Amino acid sequence: MSEAALDVRRKKLRWRSWHRGTREMDLLLGSFADAHLADLSEEQLDRFEKLLEAADPDLYCWLLGRDMPPPGIDRDILNMMRNFKFAPRSG
Numbered sequence: 001m002s003e004a005a006l007d008v009r010r011k012k013l014r015w016r017s018w019h020r021g022t023r024e025m026d027l028l029l030g031s032f033a034d035a036h037l038a039d040l041s042e043e044q045l046d047r048f049e050k051l052l053e054a055a056d057p058d059l060y061c062w063l064l065g066r067d068m069p070p071p072g073i074d075r076d077i078l079n080m081m082r083n084f085k086f087a088p089r090s091g
Helices: 003-018 023-039 042-052 056-064 075-083
Strands: none
Touching (some): 003 042, 023 056, 023 075, 042 075
């Protein structure tokens, strides 16, 4: 995939991250996307996109470690998200 196409994909994923439906997930996923999307490989973007397909309550429980994600969910991005330190945006 070309770099221009990856940039478009990252912008779409960032938008999806900030518009989840619950404010808590918007903040968690949107902040993570702002901090990390530029550095993710195409394969990692695939896995992040798969996580975005999950329902907010499920993803929230996976992030908190309350439940284990199903076997089809790769855990490298999920672990990055768990280790991410949220900091409110300024401005």
